Amino acid sequence: MIKRYGIFCFFLLWLAGLANAPLLRASAALSWNPVTQNTAGGSVAAPVYYYVYRDTFPSFQPGDATFLTATTDTFILDADSRLDDPAKNLFYRVKAVDAWGNESDYAQTTGEAPFVLTGVRIWLGSAYQAEADSMVCALKDLDLLPFLSPYPESPRHAPAFAEPPVDWLLVQLLRPGDLQVAGEKSFLLQSDGTVTELDGKNPVLGIPGAEPGLYHIRIRHRNHLAATTHQALALNADNAVEVDFRADSTLYAAPKSACRLGPEAWGLWPGDLDQDGAIAVTDYVLWRAHAQSDALGYQRADLNFDGRVTTRDYVIWYRNARRTAP
Numbered sequence: 001m002i003k004r005y006g007i008f009c010f011f012l013l014w015l016a017g018l019a020n021a022p023l024l025r026a027s028a029a030l031s032w033n034p035v036t037q038n039t040a041g042g043s044v045a046a047p048v049y050y051y052v053y054r055d056t057f058p059s060f061q062p063g064d065a066t067f068l069t070a071t072t073d074t075f076i077l078d079a080d081s082r083l084d085d086p087a088k089n090l091f092y093r094v095k096a097v098d099a100w101g102n103e104s105d106y107a108q109t110t111g112e113a114p115f116v117l118t119g120v121r122i123w124l125g126s127a128y129q130a131e132a133d134s135m136v137c138a139l140k141d142l143d144l145l146p147f148l149s150p151y152p153e154s155p156r157h158a159p160a161f162a163e164p165p166v167d168w169l170l171v172q173l174l175r176p177g178d179l180q181v182a183g184e185k186s187f188l189l190q191s192d193g194t195v196t197e198l199d200g201k202n203p204v205l206g207i208p209g210a211e212p213g214l215y216h217i218r219i220r221h222r223n224h225l226a227a228t229t230h231q232a233l234a235l236n237a238d239n240a241v242e243v244d245f246r247a248d249s250t251l252y253a254a255p256k257s258a259c260r261l262g263p264e265a266w267g268l269w270p271g272d273l274d275q276d277g278a279i280a281v282t283d284y285v286l287w288r289a290h291a292q293s294d295a296l297g298y299q300r301a302d303l304n305f306d307g308r309v310t311t312r313d314y315v316i317w318y319r320n321a322r323r324t325a326p
């Protein structure tokens with residue numbers, strides 16, 4: 001029988017001056033309460049080892065690829081160079097294993113920044129195919145999707161695509177009231193509408209920078225109209241609250257921001273090339289500027305995702321500009 005242990009974890013980040021280094025280097029101290037008894041109140045077979053796992057996003061899965069160290073101490077000092085990178089946050093998980101191989105649950109994920117978890121499903125208007133009830137994107141087959149996120153607010157880099165996604169998305173948390181961005185992160189959109197981590201599978205999205213609380217979720221795509229949840233949702237760091245924009249138009253804050261794609265399918269309107277929140281003449285101007293070239297590539301004005309900017313993209317803009325006009 002495997003006995004379970006409870007374990008609690010603490011995290012501290014500080015800047016340490018190295019003797020011969022003129023610059024301050026960041027270090028992270030991670031400590032936890034020792035495990036002394038199992039959940040049935042029995043004693044623990046010493047020695048107890050603590051396994052520490054580390055990665056750059058909060059919803060990472062502990063495993064061989066993320067294993068950092070095993071120790072009988074109840075703390076570690078981490079000096080990974082990524083701690084010095086303001087664009088990256090490191091997160092840690094710890095579990096205890098006793099001499100008999102009994103394991104604790106993982107302590108709650110902790111790290112450089114507070115975070116909340118969510119899950120999002122959504123369709124992109126110009127990629128959705130009603131017959132298949134999924135999205136197709138020629139950019140996948142043409143090998144034109146970049147490994148670097150196109151959103152400078154969250155410049156993530158995917159090492160590789162196991163299965164090419166439809167595109168990159170930016171998930172933002174907006175504070176109720178002033179609607180300012182409290183946290184944002186780039187993720188990948190899969191053809192079934194699921195937004196995932198960079199492995200293309202993990203649907204739990206960790207948004208760093210935000211304490212647990214109430215947030216509107218806004219989904220941004222580089223050439224579609226953004227959508228925001230009508231209601232603020234109570235998000236936390238333990239369970240991912242799921243939002244399915246595909247099935248319910250009442251989820252959208254502005255009724256016109258929900259693009260009807262089928263009897264019960266909703267998604268984002270294609271056409272907001274300049275990302276100003278409207279499909280208007282300024283988007284047409286951008287389209288026209290890019291339509292001068294016959295270049296094949298990952299282009300904002302390519303609304304139908306075939307790799308080129310042509311009149312087919314203009315037709316999509318024209319149709320949607322009329323429908324979404326105020």
Ligand SMILES: [Ca+2]
Nearest residue numbers: 272274276278
């Ligand atoms: Ca626009």
Ligand SMILES: [Ca+2]
Nearest residue numbers: 302304306308
């Ligand atoms: Ca096109």
